[in-house]
Amino acid sequence: MTGSTPNQIIVFGATGYAGGLAVDALVRRGLRPVLAARSEHKLAPLAAEHCGLEYRVADVSDPTGMQALIGPGDVLVTGVGPFERVGWVAAEAAARSGAHYVDSTGEIGIVRELHSRHDVRARETGSVMLPAFGYDYVPGVLAGALAAEQGGAATGSIDIGYFATGLLWKGLSQGTRKTVAVGMTLPITGYRNGALANRRAAQEIERFTVRGVARNAILASGTEVLQLPARYPRLRQVRVFNGWFPELARPMQAASLLATTLSRSPLGRRVLDGALTRMAGPPGGPDAAERAKTRGLAVAIARASSGKVLAEVEVEGPSPYTVTAELMAMAAHRLALGLGHTPGVVGPIDGLGADEFPAACAEIGLARV
Structure with a gap:
């Protein structure tokens, strides 16, 4: 699945290790994500390296700045952790604005808490939120x-x-x-x-x-x-x-x-x-x-x-x-195209659809032996 998407994909924490791999995976799909992080000093050369991608400075502790990054139907991909300490602002911004959300957390506690805090609001705004959408789990x-x-x-x-x-x-x-x-x-x-x-x-x-x-x-x-x-x-x-x-x-x-x-x-x-x-x-x-x-x-x-x-x-x-980066890129692309199935804080089967989920995984090389 390649080509442009009608909604923006924003990679938050693009200058970090997980975020950088997600950017690479999205670019390989022919997409042009918006890069976001707190350091313009690091963002500018990364954007230039990928043929002049758009970038924006944002801080994990600034709710107003995070809210300004995204709009309804956009996709926020984040690799900024540890999520139980610094992941709340980004997730809340997505749920409130109706943007879709994908993260790479391996922390089950935040997945349970995100559901408790934001599932109802995300369903109201149409946000499909996919926490822990990587090798974990x-x-x-x-x-x-x-x-x-x-x-x-x-x-x-x-x-x-x-x-x-x-x-x-x-x-x-x-x-x-x-x-x-x-x-x-x-x-x-x-x-x-x-x-x-x-x-x-x-x-x-x-x-x-x-x-x-x-x-x-x-x-x-x-x-x-x-x-x-x-x-x-x-x-x-x-x-x-x-x-x-x-x-x-x-x-x-x-x-x-x-x-x-x-x-x-x-x-x-x-x-x-x-x-x-x-x-x-x-x-x-x-x-x-x-x-x-x-x-x-x-x-x-x-x-x-x-x-x-x-x-x-x-x-x-x-x-x-590699699996984590490719999974996040695949999910972000599908969500940006409007192919998310169930709004709310959901797992991969409900988020992508029971029939589509195995095929979507196989698309990035993750399949039954």
Whole structure:
């Protein structure tokens, strides 16, 4: 799908790592997004690099400036995080103005809170809001939906595991390192016995078969626990696991327990803050050559209430960062063309349409193996 669109696409945080990749993906589609960030010093050369794209200076903490960026039917794409700290103003501006919204957050807490704060207003203004529309957590939603459909009416639970090929730790961005590290200290949201409930990160370890090989994965957060039960009410349990580092599953389980314990006291939090700062590493992320060495996979297992396996689905795509950029660009293009299905703070299936969603993912190289 290429060509011009009737509404503007604005990339907020265009000078950052995730935003820059989204700009590249949009330009490859023949689009000319508007670049936005707080530093004109960085925006001007980036705009020139892409043959004179329009750019605007805006700050994440300025509601008036954010509101001025967008109008009804426009699309706001944002990679500015951590979203739970700085993402609220941009999302509210979209919901109030009737602009569509796509972000790359991996933080399930903000997805739940965005729904609570802005779903009603977004439906009133016609805004389709797609938070967490990237590697976190579209591949798992796709794999889980395919497994639920294949498993049929007997499906009572779905387990989803995220895996990757290549030397992933060397190819992680600073933002991802921070998210992984901080995530070990926070409770994760799961769906059990038909209700949402918090658990400790890495509290459980599950084994998945990935490309014919058994691999461990630790319990992790994922918006699949919000979106799949809403789509398939028969589900009684949805769990999400991260298997990026299967050989470290047991040590990470112990580290999560230690981090959770330390976070309960002021001294412990200071110790954790120092450790997390050191783990984050330098700004930026992997370049194109490094991203090409990595593939992302999501595995979904559908089971009956008896525990019998009804379906196993494996979805594969390019590097997590490439997938995120391409997914955001694809969604932004469709929304700008008026192809969004359901206004409100919604998941990818409702936002793009149940029939269109798998094909839209395949368009960017994310598909069932």
